[in-house]
Amino acid sequence: MTATAYHGIDPQEYRRRIRAWTLYDWANSAFATTILAAVLPIYYSQVAGGTLPSPAIATAYWSRGLSIGILIVALISPILGTISDIMRGKKRFLAVFAGIGIVSTGLLVLVETGDWMLASILFVLGRIGFSGANVFYDALLPHVAREEDQDRVSTRGYAMGYLGGGILLAINVVMIQFLPGTWGPRLSFLSVAIWWAIFSIPIFLRVPEPPAATMKLSAGENVISASFKRLRDTLRDISQYRELFKYLLAFILYVDGIGTIIGVAAIYGAELGFDSVSLILALLLVQFVGIPFSLIFGSLPSRNEKRRPFYLSFVVFNMIALPLVGIAGARFLSADIIGSLPAPYEGTAQSVGQGFYLADDPNISYTGTWESTTISAEISGEQEAIYLVTSESGAAYALPFNGRNLTLLFSTGPDHGIWSVVLDGQPLLDMESGEPVKIDGYNPTIRYEVSETVVVDSPGEHVLSLINTGEQNPSSQGTVMSVAEIEVLPPERESNLGLIFGLIFVVELVILLFAWLLGRPLFRNLAEKMNTKNSILLSLLVYTVIAIWGYFLNSVIEFWFLAMMVAVVQGGSQALSRSLFASMSPAAKSGEFFGLFGIMEKFSTILGPLVFAYAATTFGSSRPAILTLIAFFAVGGYLLTRVNVEEGRRVAQAEDALLLGVEQTN
Numbered sequence: 144m145t146a147t148a149y150h151g152i153d154p155q156e157y158r159r160r161i162r163a164w165t166l167y168d169w170a171n172s173a174f175a176t177t178i179l180a181a182v183l184p185i186y187y188s189q190v191a192g193g194t195l196p197s198p199a200i201a202t203a204y205w206s207r208g209l210s211i212g213i214l215i216v217a218l219i220s221p222i223l224g225t226i227s228d229i230m231r232g233k234k235r236f237l238a239v240f241a242g243i244g245i246v247s248t249g250l251l252v253l254v255e256t257g258d259w260m261l262a263s264i265l266f267v268l269g270r271i272g273f274s275g276a277n278v279f280y281d282a283l284l285p286h287v288a289r290e291e292d293q294d295r296v297s298t299r300g301y302a303m304g305y306l307g308g309g310i311l312l313a314i315n316v317v318m319i320q321f322l323p324g325t326w327g328p329r330l331s332f333l334s335v336a337i338w339w340a341i342f343s344i345p346i347f348l349r350v351p352e353p354p355a356a357t358m359k360l361s362a363g364e365n366v367i368s369a370s371f372k373r374l375r376d377t378l379r380d381i382s383q384y385r386e387l388f389k390y391l392l393a394f395i396l397y398v399d400g401i402g403t404i405i406g407v408a409a410i411y412g413a414e415l416g417f418d419s420v421s422l423i424l425a426l427l428l429v430q431f432v433g434i435p436f437s438l439i440f441g442s443l444p445s446r447n448e449k450r451r452p453f454y455l456s457f458v459v460f461n462m463i464a465l466p467l468v469g470i471a472g473a474r475f476l477s478a479d480i481i482g483s484l485p486a487p488y489e490g491t492a493q494s495v496g497q498g499f500y501l502a503d504d505p506n507i508s509y510t511g512t513w514e515s516t517t518i519s520a521e522i523s524g525e526q527e528a529i530y531l532v533t534s535e536s537g538a539a540y541a542l543p544f545n546g547r548n549l550t551l552l553f554s555t556g557p558d559h560g561i562w563s564v565v566l567d568g569q570p571l572l573d574m575e576s577g578e579p580v581k582i583d584g585y586n587p588t589i590r591y592e593v594s595e596t597v598v599v600d601s602p603g604e605h606v607l608s609l610i611n612t613g614e615q616n617p618s619s620q621g622t623v624m625s626v627a628e629i630e631v632l633p634p635e636r637e638s639n640l641g642l643i644f645g646l647i648f649v650v651e652l653v654i655l656l657f658a659w660l661l662g663r664p665l666f667r668n669l670a671e672k673m674n675t676k677n678s679i680l681l682s683l684l685v686y687t688v689i690a691i692w693g694y695f696l697n698s699v700i701e702f703w704f705l706a707m708m709v710a711v712v713q714g715g716s717q718a719l720s721r722s723l724f725a726s727m728s729p730a731a732k733s734g735e736f737f738g739l740f741g742i743m744e745k746f747s748t749i750l751g752p753l754v755f756a757y758a759a760t761t762f763g764s765s766r767p768a769i770l771t772l773i774a775f776f777a778v779g780g781y782l783l784t785r786v787n788v789e790e791g792r793r794v795a796q797a798e799d800a801l802l803l804g805v806e807q808t809n
Contacts, residue, residue: 159349160287160349161288161296163345163346163348163349163350164280164350165296165300165303166342166345167343167345167346168300168304169303169307170307170338170339170340170342171241171273171339171343172307172308173307173308173311173312174269174335175273176308176309176311177311177312177315177332178251178266178269178273178332178335179270181316182312182319182331182332183251183266183328184205185328187201187204187205187266188201188202190255190256190325190328191254191255191257191258191259191261192205192259193256193586193587193590194256194587194588194590195259195588195590196589196590196591197591198592201259204263205263207263208263208270209266212266212270212274213270213274215267215271216270216271216275216278220278220738221739223236223738226734233283233286233352233353233733234283234346234347234350234352235352236278236279236734237276237279237280237346237347240271240276240278241272241343242272243268243269243271243272243275244269244270244271244272244275244276244339245336245339246272246336247265247272248265248269248272248335248336249332249333249335249337251266251329251332252330252332254329255325256587257587278734278738278740281721281737282733282734282738283350284296284297284721284722284725284733285725285728286350286353286730286733287350290726291445291447293722293725294442294443294445294675294719294722294723295442295445296441296722297441297722297725298437298438298440298441298714298715298722299437299438299441300718301714301715301717301718302433302434302437302714304714305433305434305714306434307338307342309427309430311335311338312427313427315331315335318331318334319331353730353733384791386727386787386790386791387724387727387736387794387795389782389785389786390783390788390791391724391743392782393779393781393783393786394720394724394743395743395779396775396779396782397679398717398720398779399750399779400690400751400775400779401713401716401717402751403752403772403775404689404709404772405709405713407765408706408709409422409426410765411693411765411769412425414765415484415696416633416635416636417702418635418636421482421638421640421702422702424640425702425703425706426706428644428707428710429706429707432707432711433713434714436458436710436711436714437715437718439457439458440678440712440714440715440719441718441719442454443455443458443670443678443715444673444675444719451670452662452663452665452667452670453659454658454662454670455666455669455670455673456658456666457654457658457662458681458685458712459666459681460654460658461651461707461708461711462684462688462708462711464650464653464654465707465708466692466704468646468650469696469700469703469704470692470701472646472700472701473696473697473698473700473701478637479637479639480638480642480700481643481698481700482636482638482699482702483636483697483698484633484636485633485634485635485636485637487633487634488544488547488633489545493604494543494544494604495545495631496544496546497546497631497633497634500542500628500630500631501628502529502530502626502628503515503529503531507540507541507542508542509538509539509540510537510539510541511533511537511538511539511611512535512538513531513532513538513540514531514532514533515529515531516530516625518591518627528592528627529627530553530554530625530626531625531626532623533611534558534622534623536612536622538610538611538624539565539608539609539611540609541607541609542606542607542631543605543606544604544605544606544607545604546599546602546605546631546632547598547599547602547603547632547635548598548599549599549607549630549632550595550597550630550632551582551595551596551597551629552593552627553582553584553593553594553595553627554590554592554625555586555589555590555593556585556586556588556589556590556625557585557586557589557618557619557620558620558621558622558623559584559585559586559616559621560585560612560613560615560619560621561581561583561584561585561612561614562581562584562609562610562624563580563581563612564580564581564582564607564608565607565608565609566606566608567605567606571597571599574598574600580597581612582595583616584616584619584623584624585615585618587618609624611624638698638700640699640703643699643700647703674788675719675722675723675788676784679716679783680780682716682719683779683780683783684776684780685708685711685712686772686776687773687777688708689705689708689709690769690772691773692705692708693705693769694767694769694770721740723788724736725737726792727792728740729795729799730799731799751772754768754771755769756768758770758771
């Protein structure tokens, strides 16, 4: 690293700058948790896109908006990063993009039913602001922290992000539960904007603008044309940064695997039949447990950290103990604790078992006058769907089944009415209110593939009936009832999350004790070899174990222990990847190079999901698809072993000496 950049800085002021820089991770991670991951996707599908023909189309529009935002940032970030290097404007661009993201996110409070176009525009702008600001935020790292501190500072930022994003998400969940109507999610969007704005203030007050690179403009040349020229020269002279770009190739592969695991975890758990509460709480476990583990990973490469053997042993013991205890618990604890898969509901002489039953299925009986309507594949997905439709009061649709929970698939529209749900000849009562369950089919526009789950008190043989009551919603123009499908769901997994979490807590205490007693004698020599590259390789080894275990797991307890393993490495692997890139990038070109880093990070989200989706489609299950991720970690890890980090740092220092006119340090 160039030395003179930190000469004359008071140690207290140095710490203040680091705190201000890491606090921005706390600020913008609220967008990642509430807007990208948890609240807005659901709100977009159910409310903003509620007037679209189907949830599938709403999801498609959401995905397109996500892709558009990523593509725009990928195209402009290297150019803007280069301009920020020449103009001495990293903080200025950070402010502009953060402002775009904050304002767009705050305006989401205006989105109501049917406002999918407004929501799409604001989301795309918010994503551009979020991702664009991150380019310049990351580019400030080599100017804020000394080279020997960059691993620790980068991981501290990730830890702050986990904590800040998790705290506001928890607050938003409470708001959604207790505020009426759509005010909960809408005010959650506004809270993200306020949170992001307030906690961004320190980075602008405390962190100074880095110096611009020394570059003379030719006659008739402006900053923009000079930026394009320098970026073109960098790409043309790519061999000069051989080690850095070898690292980028490795990074693209292994971070693709990491991103795929993060992206498909909830869907994979749902496919295995885990309930939403177990999945959400497991994801929150990763969010908060990732905080200390990010800090631990950030300390592994630090030569000044005396507790490195303890930290390393703690990570290694987790990698060994979590799978062993999780698998043992799944084998020897009772089924109602671990959440193993119960036996399927079988059909009987009088009723059908679990499975899908279309509207015209011979097992379903009808009374009254019904019409059959076929919906095109454009609306319903891969195949045509048949809907049975009636407007006759008292018309009924009944299915005898053996099971407990069912999912109804139907359409809603401006002429749809209200239907009652009857079980075994009696109105089904809501478990919370005690009132009869009714389905209001009204929607401002026609919408297909709407679903609702019906929960029965106890499993067994029952008859479910849907009856057109002839009632109208005050806004409805008729009493139409339209049903496409009933699914008798598999038995629910029974688990005791309190005991599972308690077992994880006990395991972590035992691991802490072993690490404290055995860490130094067993891991002292290995800890001395744990530089940034080797720490990342360790995390990839843990991810490989996660992928292998993910193929075999089939219980809630294993899923939670697996989530704990993800928490061990998720923040640390990403933070150390960022700091390793920073150490091999010229500080004078940090904007330009982190713009390229941003492109690689965005494009790395493409291949993994595509391979996963292809494998899942080919084999008809996500289990084999999980194993394909091992290749990303293996090849990415191998390429990383071929990177000469010291040579990459030497080249970066030489470039800084040329552009900034500072002396190199060893």
